[in-house]
Amino acid sequence: MACARVPLDEQQVTESGSSGKERTLPALHPDRKEERCFVPYKPPPEDGSPAEVEEFLEHARFIAEDLEWLLALPHDKFWCQVVFDESLLRCLDSYLQLAPRGLDLGTLPLSPAVADVQRTIHKAVFLTFLRMATHKESKEHFITPAVFGEIIYNNFVFDIPKILDLCVLFGKGNSQLLHKMIENIFTQQPAYYSDLEETVPTVLQVFDTILKKCGLQCEGATAMEPMKLNEQKQPTAMSMKLEELADLVLYLCDSTSTIHAFLDIFPAACSSFHSHGFLSRLPSFYEAAVPDLEKAIRKRSFDDKSLQEDLWKRMSHSCRKMVETTHLLLHHTCLQPILEGRENMQTFAEELLQYFTSFLPEKRFLVDYDDEFPISDDISLLQQALPVIDETRTLYLLQGVESAWDATGRRRPQTEGASS
Amino acid sequence: MSPPRLTGALRSFSNVSKREDPTEQLYDLKAKRIKRQELFAREGLTWQKIVHFCSEHQDKAKQQAASEELKTLIQAAKEIVGAEHGQEAIECAAVFLFETFQNKDHVGTEETRAIKQMFGPFPSSAAEASCACVARLVAPLDDGKVEDFIKTQRSRYHYQRGSTFGRNVNFSYDLYKLDPLEDLQGSDLDDERVDVDF
Incomplete structure (x- = not known):
């Protein structure tokens, strides 16, 4: 010992060594x-x-x-x-x-x-x-x-x-x-932080791969290249083989669950994801991929109905995890510093509002996010912490959220309850 | 086949982990069993000690009978471990069989599993023979004497073992489950993507 x-x-x-001699x-x-x-x-x-x-x-x-x-x-x-x-x-x-x-x-x-x-x-x-x-x-x-x-x-x-x-x-x-x-x-x-920084672009690449497999445009140089006339058309979520669709949904489900579990358990990693633009890439991915994949799952003919049901659940679960991940990132990189009264609160508030504003064109994502984490609650928190916040801007933001609900044809759960 | 995973992609496409195939075996089950037999052989109890233990303090006639039983046990061990193995491996197997059956009156599931885990597939007749043989060997001995003998030999090897790490950790077996926002039937989503004018 x-x-x-x-x-x-x-x-x-x-x-004692193998020869029996002590060493x-x-x-x-x-x-x-x-x-x-x-x-x-x-x-x-x-x-x-x-x-x-x-x-x-x-x-x-x-x-x-x-x-x-x-x-x-x-x-x-x-x-x-x-x-x-x-x-x-x-x-x-x-x-x-x-x-x-x-x-x-x-x-x-x-x-x-x-x-x-x-x-x-x-x-x-x-x-x-x-x-x-x-x-x-x-x-x-x-x-x-x-x-x-x-x-x-x-x-x-x-x-x-x-x-x-x-x-x-x-x-x-x-x-x-x-x-x-x-x-x-x-x-x-601390070298693990550098490794994490190195890993996040590969995580983003996974989302780009899913978009590409669905025949959807992704950010980056290759997406901007014009398609040759004789080039074979990329399969879409509706036209690809069912096994491929199932694999994509499984991949998305695993990826979103894994990222969420990691950030939830170790929020210190949020800054690495944040610094690689995760908060703009994830909502735009959501907006582009989710409706197409959902439509494919609902409209395509499945011999095995339980598979269809399972894929739908996975898709819906993935949506929840993407929304929750966005909230985690916003919370830990912008809201938390404001609530803790750290220095440069104004900068964090500005960044938060900037992110919410950037979500406005992503209607489907915005509505799903607002459904889980009402943006009005965060704005209200912000106004309490920083009374000088620009009211016209927050009003514009909240109106944008309302119009997203209208545009997607969905109603807030509480509105449904009140009207019934 | 394993479903597609994010961490699989990270292992393949990033430079932050060691590239290895998880299914590649450094050791197969055969190599593992041989290693396990070697480790067992080093645990203190030897065939010579068993021979001595079974023969001491007995009159000549009983010693003769014990000697016959020990030969039978070695023969059964040979059948279980395979005739191609040397005397050392066979004696080690006999020790294992003696230890396994010293307080058993039949070959149960646990004993079958333990023998298979150590030596791989084996003839059940050899296991039956060794069980009966060990029963006859220990019958003339005092209750508890055999267990004390084995415990004494083993304790010499186990002196280094500490208390198991994490025995007080409150471990949860909970796993993440699917947590969908809505069921397929319950979805009222528009079929088509919504185009919005600004």
Whole structure:
């Protein structure tokens, strides 16, 4: 066992080597790793044939047993395993990528044995990531914060896709713990903020890809290129294969849910999304893609009506997540600083009004947003915090919101209630 | 097949993660089982210790009978682990079988699962034979003596183990579910996109 009150990265241990001779070596050393051979995770089989179920169970029990062993290791041995056992990180990553999520298409119910081992692994994977996100386990067991930051970054113990996966897999009931984990990771290793900055354009690219697949124009240079006369027409949501439409909706549902889960759990990331123009790109994407996809789901002929119903629910869920994400971004980047009375309140108020004004042409988005988060409430908050706010401008904005409701032919829920 | 995911796109198209195929196996189940057998063999209990334990403090006739049973157990272990394996692997399997069946009177689901997990598919007759054999071996011994013997051997290996991390964490199994704004039937959305004049 390594000695106490010294950070793990500075500890030396004396133990007998393979020849039986005693030797002293750093507590974090590849020779101290156990050859455990973690196997990668495989999801439960979809068709549930006995042979496949048996194979799943066998794999899963190895993983459950190995993670249980890992979590019971002393602090120094645990970190030797994390840093030097490639098979461990692969096993954990395979779970993040392949584990079934609450939002996945409904499959056959799991047998009790499968459900049981799945639950065991689910918890063990979370606890392993929790331990890996903790640089100070106790007074005696800790790693120098800067070294911890280097270890987790250089060994890809955490990366941005993994953090997003953690949020969407575990965030529903463990948001507070996850918040602490992610906050600690970003605090000890600020390079993750740079990685996040690098990731946001790829996230935006995902939305552009969906637009392109639907034959819709997207922002950027390629969209502006004139189409050649003999060029084949891009399929639309109405004309593409049903499988492709289903894939697009699943992709959108996963993307919007993942982004929302991440920003909800770690609001400090809002500024990175904000700085890449997410607050203008998301509403314009919504306005362009949502009506076309909704129409395709409603109008196209589905042999399997349950698939149609499911795609509609996913589309509607995606809309909710896009609206909620916009609200989260507005709240954390503009409203929150105003409510906290930070410096430059006027600038934040100006920015908020600017965003609301930019939403006015996106009628469908604006109405859905206003339905969930009444813009009049935010304006009212703004007026209370900054009484000098330009009344003509806020009036124009509120009238714009009303006209969007009229233009889309929808009525506010409370209006419906009053008229009935 | 896994559905399309945002994080899949980020792994493929951004430079912030290590590029790996999650389905690529560094170790297959066969390699894993062999590793598991190796680890089991290092846990302290050996075939020699079992032979000694079963023979000590017994008269010659009983020692002779125990010796026969131990041979039968080795033979059953050979059938389970495969004849192509060396004596060391076979003895390790025999230790495992002894430990598995020392307090069992029949081969149940748990025991079958444990043997398969360790050695892969195996003939059930060999498992039946080893169960009966172990029962006869431990029958003349005092209650609890066998368990104490195994516990003593194992505790030498387990001295390093700490208490499990996170046992007091209040973990929630809740998963995000679909949260649609409206059902398909309930939607009163206009079919066509609304064109607006400014």
